[in-house]
Amino acid sequence: MLSGERRAEVCQAGEVQLDVGGVAKHFGGVRAVETISLAVNRGEILSIIGPNGAGKTSFLNMVSGFYRPDRGTIRFEEREIAGMRPSKIAALGIARTFQNIALFGGMTVLDNIMLGRHVRMKSGVLSSFLYWGFAQREEIAHRARVEEVISFLDLEDLRKEQTSALAFGLRKKVELARALALDPKLLLLDEPMGGMNQEEKEDMARSILEVNEEWGTTIILIEHDMAVVMDISERVVVFDHGRKIAEGSPAAVARDAEVIRAYLGTARSREGLAA
């Protein structure tokens, strides 16, 4: 595995894929996102860290279209997407997972992942009724792609399982598979390792790196586990009180005095981090 530093160099020349300019989001008096600008390069792994309430999830919600920013612009591959409908944004190639597992209940793993493929299927509501055969053929083709994702993440044995019956770590993995089935160019992961044990975390980290390497997918993740963040990200940005307070390589961010004050708090955790 490349070290974070080296991979950052590799991608430095990369073009900007997502360009967020001065977005803000207030909920009544609560300033979830004060003002944040951020440029994300194609093919990089970027981690967003910050204390609770720093605006990390609100930021992802704006990128994926759940929140319409009060101000600012969000450009994805030269196209303005701020305020676009979430389903439109998904169709452009931005997939996401959720902080709390959000698999569809009462469905199999396969159904869930196939739903991620939904947006890539051309036949709409009406045409599926009118041209049954076309819809069927199309479904078979997409099924093949879904199989790739399934074997990529080693989910072969779970195809027919009900998602509710799976262990926590596996459910998170199925959620990742469902997001991958969209063939995303940009993948937003909201705490993909939250609540996992060490083994599950390592497995997930490996999957994230492999997705990035195999398909060149740009990945933005929110994560609290600093060891994971330092290990897999090329770049880290730090949010605090709805602002971006630091940005850089993992090592540089870990040394940044303001980050340590805002996020890690005491001198002791600084030692813990360096260790």
Added chain:
Amino acid sequence: MPDVSWRFVSILLANGVLVGSMYALVALGFVLIYKATDAINFAQGEFVMFGGFLAAATADMAGLPWWAGVLAAICGMIALAFCLERVVLRPLLGRPIIAVIMATIGLASVLRGTAVLAFGTGVQSISLPVGSSPFHLGPLVLPPIEIVGAGVSLVFLAAFAWFFLKSRLGVAMRAVADSQQVAMAMGINVRRYFALAWALGGVVSALGGVLWGAMLAVDNQLALVGLKVFPVIILGGLDSILGAVVGGLVVGVAENLSAGFLDPLVGGGTKDFVPFVLMIAVLMVRPEGMFGRRRIERV
């Protein structure tokens, strides 16, 4: 004491099953809309009534063949449900459920009034090409319209069950029902599926209107069929197609048994309230119904 012969009971049961499947069809319209959009449609009975009126007006009043009436009812109800979703329900998206309920109750009154304005107060009939002489099956004597009604209902119930469980659209619709937000993140156009659910609800209402209208005659009272939907779905569970079927059968059978055994004792009328007594009993014991999803909410 009435004659409790095996034959009498079996006729009551058979009648109950047939009528029950027709209740299930009407309940299906309700379940479809609830499953996909979380809206409780209190105007379901009025939808059925409107479907019946459309069929009767096209076939009997305009002098067209019966199938033209059925077609007109289906197309008309799809269009009506589609428009109502867009004009009345879509602006209420994301509002409290009580707002949606109130809107559909209002809608019910509007539809009842409009039906009188458009089709008059007279009683109309739908004549399907079904004989009127009773059908003898072993010891059973069954009205043919009930057999046709039950047959059509079961075919459609099976078709919708397949649609929801197996087809891609149905799976997407279940996803929308499960979580609108996550469905949107998957690129599913939630509004389009809401419209589809209402359109399907329209189809089911049209069929219900034709079948029930052919059996009972078409007037304002046809909307009362919608009232029976409540015991059916409460028994079966608001969001379960299987529940709608079983609930429909239970209500149909309970109705017929009470008509056969209780009515002679008290002088009639029990048929109309026994399903509701059942409903209240079920609400006390198992509020989510026999097949309903138990909602666990974290507080």
